[in-house]
Amino acid sequence: MTPSSLLIAADGRVHTAADKVVEDTCKIRLTKDVAFTNAGLIRDQFSGFDLAEVAQRSISTHAYIDEAILDFDNRVSAFLRQFLPEIKDTFPAVYHTFDRSAGISVAFARVVDGKPTVHVRSFSAMDDPHGTLSIQVAKQDCTTGCESFSGALGHFEHIQQYLHANPAAFGTTINDAAGMSLKLLNLEATANPKEVGPPFAILTLDSAGPRWIAPGGCVTRPSVESSKLPPLLRSRTGN
Helix, strand or coil: CCCCCEEEEECCCEEECCCCEECCCCCEEEECCEEEEEEEEEEECCCCEEHHHHHHHHHHCCCCHHHHHHHHHHHHHHHHHHHHHHHCCCCHHHHHCCECCCCEEEEEEEEECCEEEEEEEEEEEEECCCCCEEEEEEEEEECCCHHHCCCCCCCCHHHHHHHHHCCCCCCCCHHHHHHHHHHHHHHHHHHCCCCCCCCCEEEEEECCEEEEEECCCCCCCCCHHHHCCCCEEEECCCC
16 A cells, blocks of 8 residues: 555456366455455355355445445354355365354455555354354454555465565555566465466555556456356455
8 A cells, every 4th residue: 555545456266165266257346435355255156145246235235334344244244154054064175264264354445535444354263162153253444544554365375475575575656566466466376376376456546546457357357256157166365
């Protein structure tokens, strides 16, 4: 981020529950003045659950972002409480992505009065000693002084290592950050081609609105993620 703008970058690779790779998937959505991005479970065709559609509905039906995100948190938690016990035996690999770790991670970002803001939510699950499943929602909110904020969702081990060794890698401008984001996505994709891959999408937001630096699968093929994906998808990528 800069004092007046923010950048979101994502890859375009997801996995089915059977571990089949699906590409050209959009992981950055725009609703009103909010950009939404996600990693983890994307959708379940059998129940009709679609993470991006839940976010869009929550944002569209609430005037305030705090209310929209709370509604989103409640909707996703309610789905997971029913969904996870149902797939525990049939899709154990998917179930265990939520076991005390983030099986769904999302970020809501926008520019308010010329200043960037971001809200991150991560959903995990835990069985209590009595066998009752509880959904945990980790929250990270930045609403003021966010120009130094940076974060990653999903699978980002090599990105994290690079940034630890190069803390000033993103530079001082959005163009600097865009170039570095593309480099980092390629770095993770090279190290983990099963988990991360093109097309890469990069979006910037400022007071003038959104601008696609690289559309990836978000502009050229907008229907892929909503109508042509297999029944159960997991995205394990860095954003």
